[in-house]
Amino acid sequence: MGERLDVDVAIVGGGTAACAAAVALRRHGLTVAVLEKRRCGAGASGVNFGGVRQQGRDLRELPLSRRARPLWDGLNALLGEDVEFEATGHIKLARSEADLEFLERYRIDAAACGLELTMMGADAVHAELPWLGEKVLGASLSPTDGQANPRVVGPAFARLARRMGAEVREHTPVEAVAHTGSGFVVTAPGLEVRARRLVNAAGAGSGLVAASFGEAVPLTPLSPNMLVTEPMPYFVSRSIGVCGGDVYVRQVRRGNVVFGGGGGWQDHERGLARPNDAESLGGMKRTLQVVPGLAHARVIRTWSGVDGQMPDAIPVIGPSRTTPDLVHAFGFSGHGFQLGPVIGEIICELLVDGATPSPIEPFAIDRFDGLASAAPADAPVGGSTHTEH
Numbered sequence: 001m002g003e004r005l006d007v008d009v010a011i012v013g014g015g016t017a018a019c020a021a022a023v024a025l026r027r028h029g030l031t032v033a034v035l036e037k038r039r040c041g042a043g044a045s046g047v048n049f050g051g052v053r054q055q056g057r058d059l060r061e062l063p064l065s066r067r068a069r070p071l072w073d074g075l076n077a078l079l080g081e082d083v084e085f086e087a088t089g090h091i092k093l094a095r096s097e098a099d100l101e102f103l104e105r106y107r108i109d110a111a112a113c114g115l116e117l118t119m120m121g122a123d124a125v126h127a128e129l130p131w132l133g134e135k136v137l138g139a140s141l142s143p144t145d146g147q148a149n150p151r152v153v154g155p156a157f158a159r160l161a162r163r164m165g166a167e168v169r170e171h172t173p174v175e176a177v178a179h180t181g182s183g184f185v186v187t188a189p190g191l192e193v194r195a196r197r198l199v200n201a202a203g204a205g206s207g208l209v210a211a212s213f214g215e216a217v218p219l220t221p222l223s224p225n226m227l228v229t230e231p232m233p234y235f236v237s238r239s240i241g242v243c244g245g246d247v248y249v250r251q252v253r254r255g256n257v258v259f260g261g262g263g264g265w266q267d268h269e270r271g272l273a274r275p276n277d278a279e280s281l282g283g284m285k286r287t288l289q290v291v292p293g294l295a296h297a298r299v300i301r302t303w304s305g306v307d308g309q310m311p312d313a314i315p316v317i318g319p320s321r322t323t324p325d326l327v328h329a330f331g332f333s334g335h336g337f338q339l340g341p342v343i344g345e346i347i348c349e350l351l352v353d354g355a356t357p358s359p360i361e362p363f364a365i366d367r368f369d370g371l372a373s374a375a376p377a378d379a380p381v382g383g384s385t386h387t388e389h
């Protein structure tokens with residue numbers, strides 16, 4: 001006979017979204033169990049590029065991203081830990097006239113959502129960042145964007161949730177979820193959790209949870225390939241991206257330059273993503289065109305991780321259409337790190353108030369009705385060449 005736990009809310013997954021939700025729910029006095037199959041933050045939340053970026057997002061996501069942004073200013077105080085958030089600004093580079101036109105159109109659309117972007121011509125951008133490669137023709141600057149340390153954020157939310165009284169269970173893989181009519185039964189090895197409400201925040205594993213409630217979704221794994229150099233004198237003073245998303249670079253204050261390159265591959269046996277050498281080499285070449293000064297930098301580590309990718313590259317956020325008291329939040333398609341803290345608040349609002357002031361209609365799970373099926377276990381890992389971070 002295993003352990004039995006009775007709580008108001010059970011959360012499958014222990015990423016930033018899940019742990020931020022646990023914090024928000026505890027603030028409302030609800031009892032919470034977070035069930036994470038590895039360690040909290042071991043999924044996409046802990047291995048991502050660390051871009052805290054509003055610029056370049058799908059316009060449907062911008063209101064959430066705008067709401068998330070001020071939360072980052074208060075994270076150190078909230079969590080009691082330094083998450084290394086720095087508003088370095090995010091610069092998106094144009095390498096063609098078409099890119100420049102695209103950036104200008106996006107600037108106008110983003111302004112309508114309250115995000116102020118500044119266009120920079122070739123002279124201005126090269127004057128500010130003299131180390132940029134010659135191919136850069138101009139850029140769009142989002143001064144309020146920045147970067148943070150993903151290895152700290154998710155675990156710090158988990159530690160806070162635990163201090164606030166949440167049951168945070170690591171190494172607890174959820175094997176089955178069911179609605180009994182009066183509530184949920186969540187089963188993991190040696191543990192049965194009974195909960196009045198359930199949150200599906202299991203990242204790339206969320207498709208299986210959704211399918212258990214008759215809501216199969218076309219979620220596929222996305223595994224961007226990441227690299228980091230040895231520490232160098234600090235010079236990449238902004239977080240850098242490009243139109244098309246195939247280069248992204250930032251430098252941490254300690255000196256290491258973090259950059260992305262293509263997609264990784266999936267190690268099915270261990271359920272992990274791994275870096276791909278050929279993709280890493282391609283990523284290095286593309287990055288050198290933008291930051292030639294990295295030519296002699298030594299890459300000391302490469303890695304990958306798995307996020308859930310939706311066909312329209314925006315997440316699923318909102319109530320289940322089949323099951324009362326079930327909320328989904330997954331499928332962030334390679335750009336959910338910046339959103340994490342606000343997703344926690346939105347999950348809490350949906351469970352406590354039954355509604356959220358944020359416009360989540362575009363993220364409804366039933367938008368895939370008719371074309372959805374859970375990703376096959378051996379689905380190829382999506383390359384991230386065109387995913388922006």
Ligand SMILES: Cc1cc2nc3c(=O)[nH]c(=O)nc-3n(C[C@H](O)[C@H](O)[C@H](O)COP(=O)(O)OP(=O)(O)OC[C@H]3O[C@@H](n4cnc5c(N)ncnc54)[C@H](O)[C@@H]3O)c2cc1C
Nearest residue numbers: 013015037043044045048049051174203205332336337338
């Ligand atoms: C390499 C990489 C780079 C990225 N770069 C950026 C970036 O720069 N900026 C940005 O905004 N976003 C970025 N992203 C995306 C971002 O990291 C994710 O969208 C976000 O972290 C998703 O958070 P989450 O909490 O939904 O999922 P996760 O952090 O993946 O958490 C889900 C958790 O659920 C657990 N789980 C799954 N199934 C089960 C189960 N059955 N039982 C128990 N637990 C389970 C997993 O172990 C995992 O820890 C990147 C992603 C990757 C992979």
